[in-house]
Amino acid sequence: MLKNLSMLGVPLDLGQNRRGVDMGPSAIRYAGVLERLQALGYQVQDHGDLTVPKRYDQDIGEDLQHLQAVVETNRRLAKKMDEMMSADAFPLVFGGDHSISIGTLAGISQHYQNLGVIWYDAHGDLNTAETSPSGNIHGMPLAVSLGRGHDSLTEIAGGLPAIKPENVVIIGARALDAAEKTLIQESGLKVFTMHEVDRLGMSEVMTQTNAYLSHCDGIHLSLDLDGLDPIDAPGVGTPVVGGLTYRESHLAMEMLAETTDITSCEFVEVNPILDEKNKTAEAAVALIGSLFGEKIK
Structure with missing residues (x-):
């Protein structure tokens, strides 16, 4: 893993309809992410927060909520990701809602032939305008990155899918819509639902995940805090009980x-x-510490 990190906040909350997630990057910084990474020996350049447009009046009435603002944000984000990768820095991004992964994957995927993705989430985020019950784009980013969805969203990656279905592993899913289940079956996506996690154990799930993605020339981790059980991560917009534990x-x-x-x-x-006293942001920072090599002893 690169020792030079580029940290960026994306305070976008227009991919869904519960306000407050735009303060996520600030909460994660307040929880001490910079100090934690520096203590592990990383050189961290904090790029601050990406400028996010306000809600556009003309977005009202769209089948997809706040489409224009979400598209503009992700175009800016894709460009920023491309710049970070070109500078040989490890991109570490804080949301914001999960619609921001459209931009991160669009920008990062330009630098790989076979980019793998680990989607750590209670949801599949595989809806489109035709299947979404809400029109909220944060329920669509994985579908968009696979080349399915509104043209203005899929074109952020240059008109081609940012990722391939055989390079994706979903971990922790427990809230899938009927259309998402159909897409999973049709595309052959690898999914470890909570049923598989309970039966196999997290150690075996990760061993299989790493083996499954071993052919990839890079792996992007997209971690939605609602992948964790609400007991451990209460500060999320779409909590689903029965989730992954803090220790798992x-x-x-x-x-x-x-x-x-x-x-x-x-x-x-x-x-x-x-949230409860910044508990979810603190959980995120603790997990970041583990991802970047922090050990108990």
């Missing part, structure tokens, strides 16, 4: 650190308004 998640990050295969990552959906 640390083990997952520790095993990823041992492989040194992660080449970029994002931590999203921290909502301080819904």
Whole structure:
């Protein structure tokens, strides 16, 4: 893993309808992420927060909520990711809602032939405008990155899919819509639901994940804090009970650190308004510590 890190906040909350997630980057910084990474020996350049447009009046009435603002933000983010990768720095991104992964993957994927993605999330985020019950784009970024969705979103990656279905592993899924299940079956996506996590154990899940993505020339971790159980991460917009535990998640990050295969990552959906004394942001920072090599002894 590169020792030079480029840290960026993306305070976007327009991919969904619960305000507050725009304060996620500030909450993660307040929880001490910079100091934690520096203590581990990393050189960290904090690029601050990406400028995010306000809600556009003309977005009202769109089938997709706040489409224009989400598209503009992700175009800016894709450009920023490209710049970070060109500077040989490890991109570490803080959301914001999960729609920001459209931009991170669009920018990062330009630098790989076979970019792998670990989608650590309670949800599949595989909806499109035709299948989404809400029109919220934070439920669509994985579908968009696979080349499915509104043209203005898929074109952020240059008109081609940012990633391939055979290079994706979803971990922790427990809230999938019917259309998402169909897409998973049709595309052959590798999914470890909570059923598989419970049966196999997190150690085996991560061993299989690492083996499955071993052919990839880079791996992006997209971690939605709602992948964790609400007991451990209450400050998220779409909590789903029965999730991954705090300790299971640390083990997952520790095993990823041992492989040194992660080449970029994002931590999203921290909502301080819904949180308890910054508990979710602190959990995110602790997991970041494990991902970047922090050990108990």
